Amino acid sequence: MNTSETPSTSSRSQRSTVLWPAFAMTVWFVVVTGLVFPLAVYGIAQVAFPRQANGSFVHGPSGQIVGSVLIGQNFTKTEYFHPRPSAAGSGYDAANSGGTNLAPTSDKLINGLPDDPKTRNVDESFAGVKQLAVAFRNENGLSSSTILPTDAVTRSASGLDPHISVANAMLQSGRVARARGMSRDEVLQLVRDCTDPPFLGVFGDPAVNVLKLNLALDQTKKP
């Protein structure tokens, strides 16, 4: 390095303290933070944590991959616990995440939208909290006076929420037990086994992993 040249006295070197470094710094960030850093993390991750690094996929009873333990998937059959409604694509589309972004005062959110008969190719219908609450009660044989947990009738932020609340699982457990010919206690035991506790007992809410729970049900007793 040339120590005799002081940047503040030479106009030529003053210019070079902006132009060349601006280019060189950009190249440096591209190489070091844009390529070397992610590739280094990739290399270590693939060796140390290959399962997590590749999507935390889980296997079903016959050994095939049935989904990711981190990502919710749709269930509609009576013998399975059902996830929350989803706004990701046409529902639990893990390549198109997102929420409804509807306001708390949105008429669409609360009262839903019917399909417009004029546009036959497009389905504008949208189930609002009102319709979702009716459907949840009917599905699970609940009276209209049963107060529903909010997560059962609202859509998550990601549309891929893998969890339901414990209260939601409790309300579904009767239906699942009947469909499988299991006792409600057996089902509730599995619900407890598949509940992720809050971090350090404080952070977050207890949450029931729906895919884990349904896999556990299938392992215990086929319907």
Next chain:
Amino acid sequence: MTLSAVLQVLIFFGLVLLVTKPIGVFMAKVFEGESTFLHPALGWLERSTLRWLRVRSDDDQPWHRYALSLLGFSAVSMAVSYAILRLQGWLPLNPQHMGTAQMPAHLAFNTSASFTTNTNWQSYSPELTLSYLSNMVALAIHNWASAAAGIAVAIALVRGFARHSAKGIGSFWVDVVRATVYVLLPISFLGALVLVWQGVPQNFLPYQTVTTLEGAKQTFAMGPVASQEVIKMLGTNGGGFFNANSSHPFENPNNGVNLLQIVMIFAIPAGLTYTFGKMVGNVRQGWAVFAAMSVLFLAGALICVSQEQTGNPLFTRLGVQAGNMEGKEVRFGIPASALFATVTTDASCGAVNSMHDSFTPLGGLVPLFNIETGEVIFGGVGAGLYGMLMFAIIAVFIGGLMVGRTPEYLGKKIQKYEVQMAMLAILVLAASILLFTALAANADFAKSGAGAAMNTWPGSAYGGADNAYGATTGNLNNAGAHGFSEILYAYSSGTGNNGSAFAGITANTPFYNLTIGLAMLVGRFLMILPLLAIAGNLARKKQVPATAGTFPTDGGTFVVLLVGTVILVGALTFLPALALGPVVEHFQMTGLQTK
């Protein structure tokens, strides 16, 4: 508000308090060129980088050259990002074949401006739009560079106070290199590994399709998520690898990671308050700034959490619990979601683990107002400290007016020039937010002519909108007061360089991409330039010794004055707009009206 909610806020705050001093001491050493425990391991990288830049480690720039370096670097790196985004179809690491169809010129401009300015506003859906290389190189490099540049500007301003009778305020290049090598790289490296361990993917696989337990097909977006996620939080950038951002289980799989993410948002901004105190020779000055930030943070967090827990009376009427879970994840629950929303908008992060658009009106007002205070509540890395020091200058000026003597701050006389520059920065930000909002609330593009000519892009196929013409309010997801809030939030977020959104607004149109893109550039650079001018002017001044008449700026009175100034400036500027949006909507909700 539940006990668990209060505990989550307080324990989180305790953790931030715990890391403030160690990180602050460390950064003070790094930026004063002293040796730290990391220098034996990483010194070679700093030295070789400076050699590559042809910059001497004792380089010292006057403020205008410092500013020119920042602008030059931002311009060059923004151009590179723009080019990579437009050319992504011809570049490698693109298993999903994303091309220019997904990335038209107006979106590429908006996106490269967004990441260069540390905003990370995303008017597109990443998993439908970007190749892995675009994520890593076009976008993530700015997560590092803009964070390092923010720290550099903050340090330069602190030097303005700390030095006297000096020409220079340090070297932009040396500061950026040191911030990246010693602060961002080591923490990010460890953080990324923790994230992968906890379930955040890091791969280059094409999107994976599996057959679910019920026999349906489910396709999973993949990618090098962890390496981008970590700097997204630590650099208070906030740009998600996926559309759902930190609510996506692949970005934020559990509550341990969630806590780590919000601590990372505040870690460097909180540490910088200590660095500031240390560099001006009185750590109590740093703690005073920290205290003012803490008051504002705690107030916002408690309001937001309690509003979301109180929830929506429209739900109760249908026999559903009131607590607002629309747009929130079960694993986080309401308190951790509302806390995240407060933290991410106190700082200029903008990552979200819940959808702010679906918050209750007053719960959603907290993030909106946080952004409109200029994000000085810990704030962005660097941006928070220089923003708060700008308010400190206004505060001592107001204090000086009240007692009728020339105000001083940290031994420097605060005179006309400093106050003018600080007011210029504040007014530019307010004008950008309010004027752009007014424009977007009223604009209407004819279906023929220029508006129609711009409408050549089938955006709906990629999560955007087709309607470049028509009223710009046609792009809103919600009607009435909340629709107005969506526009106000968009330009507040853009100008404040936050990047979070009331995301129902479909901003992926030529009009919104261009105007929000401009708002982001204005918000970043027209705030930094006056502050660097202040730094240069202060550095030249002589130190005046404190006398009995000097207003002490390291005590409780100053903290109250500073908090009051932040709230007063924010409230006076934005209250009318906020009244039209969230406040009106609050009364609609409590009156059980829907729109």
